[in-house]
Amino acid sequence: MGMDVVMKPRIRLTRRVSEMQISPTLAMMNRAIELTAQGVDVVDLGPGEPDFPTPTSVCAAGKRAIDQGFTKYTSGNGTKALRDALAARYNRRYGTSLAAENVIAGTGGKQELFNVTLALVDKGDEIIIPSPYWVSFPDQVQFAGGTPVFAPTDPQNDFRPTFADIEAVATERTRGVIINSPCNPTGAVIAEKELHRIVEWCASREAFLMFDETYEFFVYDGAKHVSAVRWFNDYPETIVGVNSMSKTFAMTGWRLGYAVAHRDVITAAGKIQSHSTSNPSSISQAAALEALGGGEEEVRRMWEAYRERRDWLIPAINSIDGLRCAYPDGAFYIFPEVKAYFGRGGVRDSQTLANYLLDEARVAVIPGAAFGSDDHVRISYATSMERLKEGVLRIGSALAKLR
Ligand SMILES: Cc1ncc(COP(=O)(O)O)c(C=O)c1O
Structure with a gap:
C-alpha cells in the first residue's frame, strides 16, 4: 500500500484558548448584524454601547492630534499628561x-482588567466574582490559570453584592475579589457600607480588590456611586480601580481605558502591556485628555436621556405578563426575569427565549445564561426611545403567542 492518502496538517490550538468561551454577547450581536445585513428590520437591544456620538470637542482633539503629527508611539503606560490628568481627577x-x-x-x-488579572492571579488562585457577572471576568481569570468562584447575589436585593455574599464563598485559596458597580448586566450599585467591609476584609487577608467602575456616571433615582478608590490611601496594596472612557464619554471605538493601583502593580501591568500593545493609541490619548478636561456637559445630557428611557422601559416591561424587572440603580441595562415562559413553545431557557425573540419578534436581547443567570435576559436601553418602544411592542406580541 502506498501513501495515497494525503494527510492534512492539523491545527493544534492550545488548551488555553480551547477552554475560553467566545464572548456570548458578541455571538448574539453577530446574529443580529447578519439578519440586518439581509435586510431584516431588527430592533437591537443587545449592545453595551452608547448610541450617542463622541462629543464634538473630543473628536476635534483627536483630529488636532493627527494634524499636529501626534501619531507615534507614546510612553508604554500612556503619556505623562494623561496619567497626571487621571490621577488628579481621582485626587x-x-x-x-x-x-x-x-x-x-x-x-x-478590558485590556487593563486583563493586564492586572495576569499580573495578580496565579495558577490555583480563587477569585470571587459576584453573580450575575460581566462575561469577561471569569474568562480572564481562567486564562490567567485561576479559578473564578461565583458569589450569587440576591434578586430580592436587586442583585446588590454584599459582604456576606463574598464571605460565604471564601476559602484559603481566595486571592482576590472583582466587583463591578454599577453592574453589567444587572445595573446593581453596591452600597458604601458593603464595599467598605469588602475592602477591609480583602486587606486583612492580603487579597486584592479589583473594582470596575466603567458605568460610574450612570446612576439614577438618587442612588450614589461609591468608588473603592476613595479608600486607596488606606489600602494601597489592596485596591485596583479600573475605568474606561468608553461608556462615560461615548468613546467605545477609541479604545481607551485605565487602571489605578499601587505602583508595583502598575509596573507589572505595564510589563505585560509592553509586550502586547505597547501603548494605547496616541490619538485616543489626546482625545481622552480633552474629554477629561471638559466633557461633563455632554455626559449629563446622555445621562438624562438614559434616565428618561429607563423610567419608560421598566414599567413597560413589567406590564408584559410573566416578565418581572426590578428598578436597577445604574448602568444602561435592565435584567428582567423571564422564566415564566420556560416550557412554552420550545422555549426552555434564556438562550432559546432570546432565539425565539430574534426569530419571532426580530428583537435582539442577550440571554442571561451568558452572565450566570439563566432565568433572565439583558436588555440594553442604549438605543433611541423610538426603537425601545418598537422593541417592547414586538416583545409583547411575540410572548403573547406563547401564553
Ligand atoms: C463591566 C465592564 N467592564 C469593562 C468593559 C470594557 O470596556 P472597554 O474595553 O471598552 O473600556 C465593559 C464593556 O462592555 C464592561 O461592561
Whole structure:
C-alpha cells in the first residue's frame, strides 16, 4: 500500500484558548448584524454601547492630534499628561494622593482588567466574582490559570453584592475579589457600607480588590456611586480601580481605558502591556485628555436621556405578563426575569427565549445564561426611545403567542 492518502496538517490550538468561551454577547450581536445585513428590520437591544456620538470637542482633539503629527508611539503606560490628568481627577474627587506612577492607560478598560488579572492571579488562585457577572471576568481569570468562584447575589436585593455574599464563598485559596458597580448586566450599585467591609476584609487577608467602575456616571433615582478608590490611601496594596472612557464619554471605538493601583502593580501591568500593545493609541490619548478636561456637559445630557428611557422601559416591561424587572440603580441595562415562559413553545431557557425573540419578534436581547443567570435576559436601553418602544411592542406580541 502506498501513501495515497494525503494527510492534512492539523491545527493544534492550545488548551488555553480551547477552554475560553467566545464572548456570548458578541455571538448574539453577530446574529443580529447578519439578519440586518439581509435586510431584516431588527430592533437591537443587545449592545453595551452608547448610541450617542463622541462629543464634538473630543473628536476635534483627536483630529488636532493627527494634524499636529501626534501619531507615534507614546510612553508604554500612556503619556505623562494623561496619567497626571487621571490621577488628579481621582485626587480631586476622593482626596487620594495618586501620582502618574499609579496609573496605566491602555486599549480599553478590558485590556487593563486583563493586564492586572495576569499580573495578580496565579495558577490555583480563587477569585470571587459576584453573580450575575460581566462575561469577561471569569474568562480572564481562567486564562490567567485561576479559578473564578461565583458569589450569587440576591434578586430580592436587586442583585446588590454584599459582604456576606463574598464571605460565604471564601476559602484559603481566595486571592482576590472583582466587583463591578454599577453592574453589567444587572445595573446593581453596591452600597458604601458593603464595599467598605469588602475592602477591609480583602486587606486583612492580603487579597486584592479589583473594582470596575466603567458605568460610574450612570446612576439614577438618587442612588450614589461609591468608588473603592476613595479608600486607596488606606489600602494601597489592596485596591485596583479600573475605568474606561468608553461608556462615560461615548468613546467605545477609541479604545481607551485605565487602571489605578499601587505602583508595583502598575509596573507589572505595564510589563505585560509592553509586550502586547505597547501603548494605547496616541490619538485616543489626546482625545481622552480633552474629554477629561471638559466633557461633563455632554455626559449629563446622555445621562438624562438614559434616565428618561429607563423610567419608560421598566414599567413597560413589567406590564408584559410573566416578565418581572426590578428598578436597577445604574448602568444602561435592565435584567428582567423571564422564566415564566420556560416550557412554552420550545422555549426552555434564556438562550432559546432570546432565539425565539430574534426569530419571532426580530428583537435582539442577550440571554442571561451568558452572565450566570439563566432565568433572565439583558436588555440594553442604549438605543433611541423610538426603537425601545418598537422593541417592547414586538416583545409583547411575540410572548403573547406563547401564553
Ligand atoms: C463591566 C465592564 N467592564 C469593562 C468593559 C470594557 O470596556 P472597554 O474595553 O471598552 O473600556 C465593559 C464593556 O462592555 C464592561 O461592561
